[in-house]
Amino acid sequence: MADDPVAAQIGPYQVELEEGRMYAWCACGLSERQPFCDGKHKGTGLEPTRFKADSSGTFNICGCKDTDEAPFCDGSHNML
Numbered sequence: 591m592a593d594d595p596v597a598a599q600i601g602p603y604q605v606e607l608e609e610g611r612m613y614a615w616c617a618c619g620l621s622e623r624q625p626f627c628d629g630k631h632k633g634t635g636l637e638p639t640r641f642k643a644d645s646s647g648t649f650n651i652c653g654c655k656d657t658d659e660a661p662f663c664d665g666s667h668n669m670l
């Protein structure tokens with residue numbers, strides 16, 4: 591069974607994404623390269639969410655790891 595994710599930050603990270611580029615969102619909360627995966631999920635049973643940016647711009651990427659719209663912030667941090 592997978593570990594529960596830990597909140598890396600109670601709020602989103604504002605990051606620049608580039609259209610068409612692939613990213614790996616850290617789902618476990620342990621990465622030191624938030625909000626992206628650095629491989630520290632190994633052994634947790636959790637895996638990063640890989641996604642391709644649909645457009646270029648600044649986006650709110652989930653930091654609390656409780657979003658239902660990964661990798662994007664859905665406001666779930668307000669309930670923690």
Ligand code: FES
Pocket residue numbers: 615616617618619620621626627628629630631632636637638639
């Ligand atoms: S380090 Fe968190 S999912 Fe990879």
